Amino acid sequence: MKIATARTQADDAVQAAYALARTIKTRISTPKLLMIYFTEHYDVQALQRTLYRLFPGVPLIGCSTCYGVMTQNGCTSGPAAAIWACSDDKGSYGSALVSHQAHRHVRDSARMALTQAIEESGRCGELPKLIALHSTPGEEEATLSAIREELGVSVPVIGGSAAAETVGGNWAIFDHKETATSGIAISVFYPSARVSYSFHSGYAPTQRHATVTDVRGRALVSLNHQPAAEVYKRWYESETGLTLDPTDSLFSQSTLYPLGTQTGTIHGLPYYTLSHPTFINAQGHMELFSQLEVGQTVYFMSGTSEGLISRASRVVESANDHALCQPEPLGGLAIYCAGCMLHVKDRLDQVADNINTALYNAPFVCPFTFGEQGLFKGGELSHGNLMISAVLFHKD
Missing domain, CATH: 2.40.30 (Elongation Factor Tu (Ef-tu); domain 3)
Structure with a gap:
């Protein structure tokens, strides 16, 4: 498994998609999954269509982020977009989006999105090692409950609710087929690498x-x-x-x-x-x-401002699974609450530096979200606010 990231501050959605694609294709020739985080400045449909045209047949999931996005290269404010990509000859991945409908309960939408993502991965009947969840704000508890019921056990989840510059703003999600301002987007991971995770509040x-x-x-x-x-x-x-x-x-x-x-x-x-x-x-x-x-x-x-700055690295360190073996992370994904981000906005590069140290400078992407989902070490799958969720992929 190999992980690479890229970021851009291009003003136009099409230009942003091309910029991200150029960088990723120099690092990963045939990605198995793409995850894209973008500020509300972009035409979401143009971004989604262009990315899928540039990466035909590759599962992708997109989610809007508040203010900007963070990678191993620091924090980039909007207009900004970042992409996380992985190649994995022995792994399988799938993604799906289901829009909310007035006649359908959110639990049914969550089950549909999960089932479609697993079907796309080609691993029906197998439990994913990881689920990435990006829904629009409002029904996250019901979504997690449906995922747990559908799978029968708690599978690690890294989740962040779509965000915008303001509460109730122009948030959006997408997969490789459609965009939505109200719905559930899910990616399932069957990676060849080992997965570790952590979910903390820090208060x-x-x-x-x-x-x-x-x-x-x-x-x-x-x-x-x-x-x-x-x-x-x-x-x-x-x-x-x-x-x-x-x-x-x-x-x-x-x-x-x-x-x-x-x-x-x-x-x-x-x-x-x-x-x-x-x-x-x-x-x-x-x-x-x-x-x-x-x-x-x-x-x-x-909580404290200093705690908000330092705890991101502590969550990554917790996910590093030091007790199992010497960590050699290939890369990671992190979710950082938008409310916390806004409180320490002037020191976000320090947050990124702390994560880099904890991740041994492996590539990562971190959006700023309006709700965070994760699996506690005790096995509880939960949705909360002002939280940090992290997932790392390791060499075996």
């Missing part, structure tokens, strides 16, 4: 916690039977000593102080899935980028 719980007593969709209504927005405001102001103004970008104010639910423990230590508060809706309820359930205990979590 710590405080002593403040409560029970979820009412939710409506992704709107958190009440905690301990009190208005959730008021409870969160009290926690925030007590913990930080700052005044919380919910009308002044709750999204950015809460980046270092999300809510968390304990997902499991490893070596006796708990780990958490995060939910990022985004705004207070017209009913006074707190909207989140993920789903909570009545009866769950939620914790007021705390």
Whole structure:
């Protein structure tokens, strides 16, 4: 297996596709899979059509990213696109996109996308070693649940929800057949290389916690039977000593102080899935980028800017599987939350340098997404916010 990446800041979608193709073809003559990340500046249909014309018959998956994209060469701001490619004579790969339809439940769309991707890989009846998931924001929990039910076990997933410059912006996904602004895109991997993975939050719980007593969709209504927005405001102001103004970008104010639910423990230590508060809706309820359930205990979590910069490399180091053997990564994929990225935007090259060190300078691509999906070491498949997911491919 061989991995290569390329990036471009060409203004035009067609020019961007040609620039990416020229670089990749000097490094990999016959790719088995292409993964493309792009900012909203591009004509998505033109980008998709041109790439497939330049790489006929090659499975591909595309997902929009917020602000820019990161590779081993640093962070590139928009207009920007990056491509991840692999060749693998002994491996198999497939991809598929299914658009959401009003008459079809999201679980059925997820099953269809997974089945079609596996069929395209030619490995029907075999469990993939890895699934890459790029859906549009909104129903990620149901999508993961359907994947788990369809396969019967937890297969490693690296996922990031499509993003744009703004929440509710011009996000998009595509495969080699179509583009969509609402749907699910999946790639399945049957690589000849060994796969390792990691999924982390990097935030710590405080002593403040409560029970979820009412939710409506992704709107958190009440905690301990009190208005959730008021409870969160009290926690925030007590913990930080700052005044919380919910009308002044709750999204950015809460980046270092999300809510968390304990997902499991490893070596006796708990780990958490995060939910990022985004705004207070017209009913006074707190909207989140993920789903909570009545009866769950939620914790007021705390992070730091320095932690956001350093934790990407820690996640990659965790994925390096030091306990198994001396790591020799061929390359990797990483997913970094857009909310975290915006908080440390001026220091993203430092984040890239840290990942390079942890990856032994092997090639990687990392988009900035509006939701992250991954498999915890304890086996829980989860969707969260302000998270980092990483997958590495190793020489055996």
